[in-house]
Amino acid sequence: MIKLPGALLIFLLLMTSCSESPRKHVSTITVKDTTMESAEPDSFQIPKPKINMDSINKTNDSIITAAKGYTTKAEISEVDSSFSLFTNKRKDHRIFGFEAPSKNAKKLILFSIFTGDVSGNPFNLPLGAYYDMKNTPTLLFRYLQKLPGFIKVLCTDQRSGKSTILYFDINDVEF
Numbered sequence: 001m002i003k004l005p006g007a008l009l010i011f012l013l014l015m016t017s018c019s020e021s022p023r024k025h026v027s028t029i030t031v032k033d034t035t036m037e038s039a040e041p042d043s044f045q046i047p048k049p050k051i052n053m054d055s056i057n058k059t060n061d062s063i064i065t066a067a068k069g070y071t072t073k074a075e076i077s078e079v080d081s082s083f084s085l086f087t088n089k090r091k092d093h094r095i096f097g098f099e100a101p102s103k104n105a106k107k108l109i110l111f112s113i114f115t116g117d118v119s120g121n122p123f124n125l126p127l128g129a130y131y132d133m134k135n136t137p138t139l140l141f142r143y144l145q146k147l148p149g150f151i152k153v154l155c156t157d158q159r160s161g162k163s164t165i166l167y168f169d170i171n172d173v174e175f
Helices: 006-017 053-066
Strands: 074-076 094-098 107-112 139-147 150-157 163-169
Touching (some): 094 150, 139 163
Antiparallel strands (some): 094 163, 150 163
């Protein structure tokens, strides 16, 4: 038996594994590069995964419920009746603005700390979905009135001048 140093053995193994071995015949096809112009988008598109909005809604609601009041609340200024909400990274928040003073009314706007609630406005809310009010530079909010279980707020789009009445749950607000 012949003893070979380790490095020589590895070198020989590499040399024998890299040697030419018989290959099957391989055909090469050359395709001429062409550019096609079309008014229609590509027919092949990767489908977007379907997001279960009910699941996101239930999950985020349960997180807020579990926080047991330790959440960020919107604030109403006694000085000028401004209605504002600024995020606190240590507290969660999820505050809907409704069309009428009922939690079953149409939802018009959402302020939430959850990206799944905000990114791309997944609930298709007419006034949008935002992390807080500093991300709504064209919307101005003014407190109008306290109602049983809700507060009434005037939301004005400063670009268009259009105003919308919103109702927020009283539990989501601090005076």
